[in-house]
Amino acid sequence: MSLPHAILTALLEKPSSGLELTRRFDKSIGYFWSATHQQIYRELGRLEEAGAIRALPRPDQPTRGQKKEYEVLPAGRDELAAWVGRIEDPKPIRDALLLRLRAAGVVGTQGLEAEVRRHLELHRAQLAEYRAIEERDFGDGRGSEGDRLRHLVLRAGIDLENFWLGWLEAARAELADMGTGAGMAADVRTGPEPAP
């Protein structure tokens, strides 16, 4: 139940049309809550239905192909403010790469080291992107309260990428060590054991 709140936040920061929202979700907010334009249009419809937002009045009547700007109504702002302090447990981790490491413990590490190296590169790039944003938007001293909170969120992204870089590097080293070491063959067989 977070997408509507993400949209409300984005619309409060700046009233926008669906496509503009989609583009803004490709950066900033989308870095930690991504959404496609289909999701966004669907959700905009629901929010309007619920009276949380409204389309800015426009002289023309056709709907398709015509730009439609939305703004947040008081009810939407209240709902968002209430959500900020609501009790909601963190979701457990859900990461396919960790699962693959675990699977590799049973069926062998074939191809995993290359994939780990690839992820290392991707995370390095993401970290660089975050750092560039930090430089650009928060380079000088602290700004408004909103700025400080947004910076805090960006720091989470940066720290997370740093965590991944550290861990992936350790994983890479361990996999490399296994590749050259002994005792691997026993884990890599794919069929039933042949008679000795």
Add this chain to the structure above:
Amino acid sequence: MSLPHAILTALLEKPSSGLELTRRFDKSIGYFWSATHQQIYRELGRLEEAGAIRALPRPDQPTRGQKKEYEVLPAGRDELAAWVGRIEDPKPIRDALLLRLRAAGVVGTQGLEAEVRRHLELHRAQLAEYRAIEERDFGDGRGSEGDRLRHLVLRAGIDLENFWLGWLEAARAELADMGTGAGMAADVRTGPEPAP
């Protein structure tokens, strides 16, 4: 498309029935890929259909209420081994708490500090649980290749919890600072600005 692979991994580690799998998913594998029993039964059906696993033959015919053990077939093992090295990009972060921080930058931080403290406690507890498992399962020197990989995965869990503890502590401090400082009221209004 990771749940079937999680199940294959679990079944290779030890052939089990649906409920046993569900219980095992509440620990170990479930720590980074959780699943309910409904998901697991459905997926077991699909995997059997696809010829990746089979139910161990049993003398009786009724299906409902009767325990049914599954084991992995060569096709399933091959698929899992191929998946381990497959190219698959990491999913971007999706975290509601970060979103709430961002929203707080627009509608005010009411109730957020308490929620951050609550999350701190939850992550502390999770970290303690991971550390206990590490002590119990990997306390002495390195074991088999599988053990080393499983330990690596557990380390990711531990490091992640440590990241959260550090970041949440910083967030808590920042929020506390805002609560006592000046310049907050301007961000907390919920209606249109009153005339001065």
Add this chain to the structure above:
DNA sequence: GTCGTCATGTAAGTGGTTACATGATTGC
């Protein structure tokens, strides 16, 4: 016999993803 527990399953709803459809506007 019925109550609690183990065990497997069905059904409905929600959120996210992928593919495609269609209208408006601008440049040429």
Add this chain to the structure above:
DNA sequence: GCAATCATGTAACCACTTACATGACGAC
């Protein structure tokens, strides 16, 4: 005119969640 682009939308599908149904079995 027509191609490219902007913009909004529909449809189908899949994964996950929540609630409920039902059969088997042992304790009492």
